[in-house]
Amino acid sequence: MAFAPVLHSEWIKIRTLRSMLWALGAIVLATTAFSALAGLDPEGGDFDPLFTAFFGVSFGQVAAVAFGATAVSSEFQNGALRVSLSAVPQRGRWFAAKAVAVGVPALAVGLVTGFVTLTVGRAVLGDKANGITWTESVRGVVGCAVYLALMALFATGLAAVLRSGAATLGILIPFLILVSFVVGDASGGVADFLPDKAGQAVLHQTTEGSLGPWSGLAVTACWTAAALLAGAWSVRRRDA
Amino acid sequence: MTSIDVQDLTKEFGSKRAVDHLTFSVLPGRVTGFLGPNGAGKSTTLRLVLGLDRPTSGTATVGGRAYATLDEPLRHVGALLDAQAPHGSRTARDHLRALAVSNRIGPGRVDEVLEETGLASVARRRVKTYSLGMRQRLGIAAALLGDPPVVLLDEPSNGLDPEGIIWIREVLRRLAREGRTVLVSSHLMNETASFADHLVVLGRGRLLADTPMRDFIEARVEPRVRMRTTDGPALRGLLARHGYEASEDDEGRWTVHRARVEDIGTLASGAGLPILELAAEEGTLEQAYLDLTASEAEFTTTPVQPQEA
Numbered sequence: 001m002a003f004a005p006v007l008h009s010e011w012i013k014i015r016t017l018r019s020m021l022w023a024l025g026a027i028v029l030a031t032t033a034f035s036a037l038a039g040l041d042p043e044g045g046d047f048d049p050l051f052t053a054f055f056g057v058s059f060g061q062v063a064a065v066a067f068g069a070t071a072v073s074s075e076f077q078n079g080a081l082r083v084s085l086s087a088v089p090q091r092g093r094w095f096a097a098k099a100v101a102v103g104v105p106a107l108a109v110g111l112v113t114g115f116v117t118l119t120v121g122r123a124v125l126g127d128k129a130n131g132i133t134w135t136e137s138v139r140g141v142v143g144c145a146v147y148l149a150l151m152a153l154f155a156t157g158l159a160a161v162l163r164s165g166a167a168t169l170g171i172l173i174p175f176l177i178l179v180s181f182v183v184g185d186a187s188g189g190v191a192d193f194l195p196d197k198a199g200q201a202v203l204h205q206t207t208e209g210s211l212g213p214w215s216g217l218a219v220t221a222c223w224t225a226a227a228l229l230a231g232a233w234s235v236r237r238r239d240a
Numbered sequence: 241m242t243s244i245d246v247q248d249l250t251k252e253f254g255s256k257r258a259v260d261h262l263t264f265s266v267l268p269g270r271v272t273g274f275l276g277p278n279g280a281g282k283s284t285t286l287r288l289v290l291g292l293d294r295p296t297s298g299t300a301t302v303g304g305r306a307y308a309t310l311d312e313p314l315r316h317v318g319a320l321l322d323a324q325a326p327h328g329s330r331t332a333r334d335h336l337r338a339l340a341v342s343n344r345i346g347p348g349r350v351d352e353v354l355e356e357t358g359l360a361s362v363a364r365r366r367v368k369t370y371s372l373g374m375r376q377r378l379g380i381a382a383a384l385l386g387d388p389p390v391v392l393l394d395e396p397s398n399g400l401d402p403e404g405i406i407w408i409r410e411v412l413r414r415l416a417r418e419g420r421t422v423l424v425s426s427h428l429m430n431e432t433a434s435f436a437d438h439l440v441v442l443g444r445g446r447l448l449a450d451t452p453m454r455d456f457i458e459a460r461v462e463p464r465v466r467m468r469t470t471d472g473p474a475l476r477g478l479l480a481r482h483g484y485e486a487s488e489d490d491e492g493r494w495t496v497h498r499a500r501v502e503d504i505g506t507l508a509s510g511a512g513l514p515i516l517e518l519a520a521e522e523g524t525l526e527q528a529y530l531d532l533t534a535s536e537a538e539f540t541t542t543p544v545q546p547q548e549a
Contacts, residue, residue, distance in 0.1 A: 001311055001312060001342075002344075005343070006342050008341045009338045009342035012334065012337055012338040012341060013327075013330075016334035017329050074327055077327070079321060080326070082290070082292050082295065082325065083326070083382065086290050086292070086313065086314070086319055087339050087343055088323075089309075089310065090308070218472075239287070239293040239294060240285070240514040
């Protein structure tokens with residue numbers, strides 16, 4: 001079977017579910033809203049104007065994760081996966097199409113999110129944003145898009161392993177909100193290599209940890225690749 | 241022609257053997273009823289045929305090929321496993337479009353099957369607003385999408401209203417007439433009797449019967465003839481002379497055991513006996529099935545033989 005029709009089919013499945021479109025919209029809204037809030041009251045000491053403008057990504061990623069997880073978990077309800085795999089028995093190809101159908105919209109919405117949140121963030125910060133260079137802006141917008149797409153795909157892989165959206169979100173959301181805020185602030189060491197902490201380096205003007213902007217994103221990409229491979233293995237190996 | 245071939249198929253879930261060395265074929269041009277109590281392994285067998293579950297041993301093929309190797313499989317095999325499978329928040333049309341696109345089936349065909357299953361007017365409504373009967377129709381629409389030569393349906397009459405039951409019966413008969421291979425699982429005997437030509441019966445994962453439905457009934461339910469006459473004593477003598485066992489009830493109605501109406505009718509008219517009523521008492525699938533499962537229960541309560549190594 002050719003890949004394009006399978007991808008088209010998976011894309012139809014995503015865009016015909018209102019909840020999926022809501023999740024995509026929520027990425028833009030949550031990110032922008034929390035970035036604007038952070039810009040109103042910038043912290044003193046280690047103030048990073050670029051990260052302040054992208055502060056909301058920490059919240060927008062929750063919507064991205066929900067998007068990536070739901071796309072797969074809906075297949076594990078009421079034997080929907082059996083219908084899908086009856087139509088496309090090449091499971092590896094099916095899962096690859098699912099991942100592309102999640103990743104591409106997440107990346108596109110991520111670009112919009114990055115652009116909007118940076119624009120709004122700069123407006124709110126006013127003079128304090130003057131230190132952000134053109135290169136840093138581009139890096140932030142692209143990095144934001146790639147980061148959000150990687151987090152969505154991380155959830156896609158995990159949901160395929162756990163075969164449940166509730167379990168996936170039950171693990172990821174507390175992890176993203178609690179562990180990162182608590183453990184993550186104790187910067188340095190292992191915490192820098194957590195999937196979210198590593199990838200967010202790209203959103204900082206200056207990085208003090210062991211990872212630079214792009215190497216941090218590469219670490220997140222490794223986490224995502226591992227989750228997707230585990231998900232693909234699970235889909236291929238287990239009875240549908 | 242496209243047949244389904246199950247060869248020595250076994251599936252174990254942990255220590256439980258759901259399908260046990262099953263071998264049978266489903267041939268085109270007739271409706272094969274797939275019978276057995278709940279938990280007999282019917283649904284597992286269907287999943288194995290569709291390549292959804294991995295067999296512990298043995299093979300299941302469609303037209304000689306494993307399902308997973310079929311290119312655009314919806315054009316070869318249509319299946320309904322679970323009417324609840326379509327996502328409730330999607331419309332019926334979108335559900336079918338996503339399926340059709342993956343196998344490069346045109347959008348015109350989606351509208352055709354919606355029309356054929358009587359869902360055209362509600363096709364743009366979300367599936368969660370559907371009754372179970374409408375979901376069954378949607379599942380059947382999905383099965384017919386690729387105009388496949390092989391159709392597998394798991395309990396398709398579930399939840400259908402009387403009109404729907406008549407409709408599905410006619411759909412099944414028509415599919416078989418068109419030369420397709422039709423396998424329909426059910427636990428409803430009267431329903432199965434109304435559409436099946438052939439039967440495959442499972443019990444505890446094993447094959448109990450694989451025969452034409454008529455033979456299955458005739459082998460297990462004794463044919464009887466019901467009759468009335470004005471001359472009881474003469475009838476009793478006549479039947480006794482020809483070795484028939486017969487009994488008469490209070491109202492003068494005779495029941496002749498292990499007899500066919502052709503034989504008894506000829507006999508009576510040859511003897512010049514006045515006949516008021518003569519009718520065959522057909523065995524039902526239900527009687528035959530209960531007889532089979534009763535003997536199976538007897539068999540399974542005998543001490544278990546040591547398993548072959």
